[in-house]
Amino acid sequence: MNILVxxxxxxxxxxxxxxxxxxxxxxxxxxxxxxxxxxxFAVEEALLTKEKVGGEVTVISLGNExxxxxxxxxxxxxxxxxxxxxxxSQADDPFQVARVLAAQIAETGFxxxxxxxxxxxxxxxxxxxxxxxxxxxxxxxxxxxxxxxxKSARGKREIEGGNEIFQxxxxxxxTTQKGLNEPRYPSLKGRMAAKKKPLDIRAVELAExxxxxxxxxxxxxxxxxxxxxxxxxxxxxxxxxxREEAKVI
Amino acid sequence: MAxxxxxxxxxxxxxxxxxxxxEALGAGRRIVDKTGGGEVxxxxxxxxxxxxxxxxxxxxxxxxxxxxxxxxASYSPGGFTAAVVAAARKTxxxxxxxxxxxxxxxxxxxxSARLEAPAATDCISIEIEGDKIFVLRPAYGGxxxxxxxFGKLPAILALRPNAFEALPEDSSRKAEVETLEVPLEEKDxxxxxxxxxxxxSERPDVAESDLVVSGGRGMRESENFRLLEELAEALGAGVGxxxxxxxxxxxxxxxxxxQTGKFVSPSLYIACGISGAVQHLAGMIGxxxxxxxxxxxxxxxxxxxxxxxxxxVFDVVPAIIQELKKNA
Numbered sequence: 001m002n003i004l005v006x007x008x009x010x011x012x013x014x015x016x017x018x019x020x021x022x023x024x025x026x027x028x029x030x031x032x033x034x035x036x037x038x039x040x041f042a043v044e045e046a047l048l049t050k051e052k053v054g055g056e057v058t059v060i061s062l063g064n065e066x067x068x069x070x071x072x073x074x075x076x077x078x079x080x081x082x083x084x085x086x087x088x089s090q091a092d093d094p095f096q097v098a099r100v101l102a103a104q105i106a107e108t109g110f111x112x113x114x115x116x117x118x119x120x121x122x123x124x125x126x127x128x129x130x131x132x133x134x135x136x137x138x139x140x141x142x143x144x145x146x147x148x149x150x151k152s153a154r155g156k157r158e159i160e161g162g163n164e165i166f167q168x169x170x171x172x173x174x175t176t177q178k179g180l181n182e183p184r185y186p187s188l189k190g191r192m193a194a195k196k197k198p199l200d201i202r203a204v205e206l207a208e209x210x211x212x213x214x215x216x217x218x219x220x221x222x223x224x225x226x227x228x229x230x231x232x233x234x235x236x237x238x239x240x241x242x243r244e245e246a247k248v249i
Numbered sequence: 250m251a252x253x254x255x256x257x258x259x260x261x262x263x264x265x266x267x268x269x270x271x272e273a274l275g276a277g278r279r280i281v282d283k284t285g286g287g288e289v290x291x292x293x294x295x296x297x298x299x300x301x302x303x304x305x306x307x308x309x310x311x312x313x314x315x316x317x318x319x320x321x322a323s324y325s326p327g328g329f330t331a332a333v334v335a336a337a338r339k340t341x342x343x344x345x346x347x348x349x350x351x352x353x354x355x356x357x358x359x360x361s362a363r364l365e366a367p368a369a370t371d372c373i374s375i376e377i378e379g380d381k382i383f384v385l386r387p388a389y390g391g392x393x394x395x396x397x398x399f400g401k402l403p404a405i406l407a408l409r410p411n412a413f414e415a416l417p418e419d420s421s422r423k424a425e426v427e428t429l430e431v432p433l434e435e436k437d438x439x440x441x442x443x444x445x446x447x448x449x450s451e452r453p454d455v456a457e458s459d460l461v462v463s464g465g466r467g468m469r470e471s472e473n474f475r476l477l478e479e480l481a482e483a484l485g486a487g488v489g490x491x492x493x494x495x496x497x498x499x500x501x502x503x504x505x506x507x508q509t510g511k512f513v514s515p516s517l518y519i520a521c522g523i524s525g526a527v528q529h530l531a532g533m534i535g536x537x538x539x540x541x542x543x544x545x546x547x548x549x550x551x552x553x554x555x556x557x558x559x560x561x562v563f564d565v566v567p568a569i570i571q572e573l574k575k576n577a
Contacts, residue, residue, distance in 0.1 A: 011389065013390060013508050013509075013527070013528050013531075014527065014528075016392075017389045017390075017392040017393055019393060026389065026393065037508075037509050038509070093367065094358070094361075094368070095361060095362075095365075095367060095368075098362075120389075120390060120508055120509070121388065121389055122388050122395075123370070123371060123386075123387070123388050123389075123390075124370055125354060125358075125370050125371075126357065126358035126361065126368060126370060127358075128358075129355070129358035129359055129362075130358045130361060130362050133358070133359050133362030133363065134362055136436060137439075138439045138440035139326070139359075139440070140326075140440065141354070141355045142351070142354075142355075144502070156446075157351075158351065158502070158503045159324075159350075159351040159352065159445070160350060160351055160454035160456065160457055161447060161448055161450075161453075161454050162445055162446050162447040162448045163445065163446045163448075164323075164324065164442050164444075164445050165442065165443050165444040165445065165446065166440060166441065166442050166443065167440075167441055167443055168439060168440045168441065169439065172440075177502075178495075178502045178505070178509055178510070179501075179502035179503075208400065209400065210366075210367040210399060210400035210401045211367040211368070211369065211397060211399065211400075212397065212398045212399065212400055213395055213396070213397060214383060214396040214397065214398045215395075215396045216388075216393045216394065216395055216396075217393065217394050217396070218392075218393060218394070219387065219391060219392075219393070219394050219534065222534070222539075222553050222555075223555065225539070225551070225553070225554045225555040225556060225557060226555075226556065226557070227546075227551065227557040227558070227559060228556055228557065228558055229558060229559075230558070230559050230560050231558070231559075231560035231561070231564050231565060232560065232564045232565055232567070232568035233568075234558040234560070234565070235558070235565060235568035235569045235571070235572045236568075236572050238540065238556055238558060238569060238572075239569060239572040239573060241556055242517065242538070242540070242556075246517075246537075246538045246555065246556075248460070248516045248517040248537065248538050249460070249484060249517065249573075
């Protein structure tokens with residue numbers, strides 16, 4: 001089975017995020033980049049699928065040269081080969097990113113494609129579903145349980161107050177989230193092996209963005225709060241404040 | 250210049266409008282009233298529309314496009330997408346507003362692909378400048394906000410629950426109601442939702458709830474969340490959790506608030522035994538009022554809290570519950 005997993009390089013969630021001088025992107029100096037946390041579940045599920053039904057796992061990432069490092073991470077976890085779709089333009093528009101990915105995926109051929117449900121940077125949560133729509137195949141977002149055989153898939157996705165149970169035929173696209181599996185850590189041996197796995201690099205062009213970042217700003221500062229007191233004796237004052245001052249209860 | 254707005258009408262089991270839909274109607278009404286001359290339409294995929302068109306009118310719709318089909322008994326990704334696409338072709342909107350629920354978030358990129366139109370998720374405000382639409386949405390875990398413009402319309406906008414206010418309900422408002430034919434192709438129904446399982450909790454979902462009580466490592470064990478359930482019940486709140494509490498197995502993944510969980514913007518967020526790691530703050534910093542209860546006076550959560558109590562959760566929370574009951 002041809003198993004693809006699309007991953008993204010993102011700033012570490014601990015990173016201090018500063019807006020760059022031009023005001024439309026973040027300053028990436030001193031920022032540590034990591035494999036998007038939701039993509040770890042995607043890579044793990046791809047590996048589990050391969051272990052169950054056989055096949056090959058290909059990791060695809062779109063980004064600049066340095067995005068190769070997250071492909072290496074995924075290959076260290078166990079993916080067989082990598083493909084970096086290299087661009088130096090800022091890939092802000094999820095539609096244009098999806099177009100490039102869908103064209104590549106159609107060319108590569110696939111039975112399943114995994115994505116993380118969203119990247120922790122731009123937080124769109126769109127690319128996986130866009131790719132599926134552009135490819136004209138079923139897509140299930142935010143999957144929390146999944147069972148795949150040679151021809152079909154069934155599982156669950158979380159909704160407010162419960163789960164939805166789904167089924168579909170393959171080929172299909174799935175976006176993954178926490179709870180689906182426990183991503184493995186890349187072993188030292190895996191890291192060494194990853195360096196010898198094939199990593200193909202292709203230059204790609206993004207079409208003009210129609211989702212346009214006009215500017216970035218810092219969120220408004222929260223008003224200075226106050227400590228109402230210590231321990232249980234402060235409870236009455238809290239309830240009074242919530243009722244009379246903040247008027248939220 | 251007049252702008253038309255289309256709202257996706259999401260229901261609870263085909264019976265009543267979701268709060269997020271009422272908020273989207275309110276946001277749509279404000280856009281249309283500000284620009285003048287346009288209309289707010291609502292696309293309603295449902296088995297049987299019943300009182301729903303009247304409710305959509307009361308919450309702000311001028312026009313309701315009803316797509317009735319047995320295929321719409323529960324959420325059908327392809328079917329609902331086809332319905333909203335058909336409504337968009339009929340109403341030519343400049344903006345399509347969608348409540349950012351699980352279904353709304355699933356629908357948004359599908360519409361974007363089918364309509365070849367740009368989409369922005371997790372919008373917290375909408376600005377109209379002339380005939381241009383801009384939105385504000387948090388990024389990088391809320392450390393920055395992104396102002397987004399669109400190179401093509403319609404702009405498809407998924408709205409963060411609780412970030413937009415619904416209008417007061419006005420049952421004297423009337424809407425034009427019309428039937429919407431939705432041609433369903435086989436590929437629209439390739440993905441089947443075969444059932445739903447309701448969670449055991451009777452509390453409202455943390456992402457939708459207007460009041461949230463949340464617990465972290467300081468709760469020490471799963472059993473102790475009963476105390477927070479009790480506080481939540483006294484308030485009519487949903488219960489959330491920090492990553493530490495979820496990873497410890499005390500709470501289900503769906504309850505996690507934070508960068509790798511849910512983003513919430515309730516009126517009131519009560520953080521109990523949560524230190525306030527940046528990844529947690531990412532998920533709740535948009536709350537209107539934040540209360541922190543923590544033993545450690547230096548916990549970072551106090552820096553974002555409107556009201557703080559330094560103390561043991563197991564002393565403070567029972568006292569709050571008692572206080573709430575006393576003056577209820």
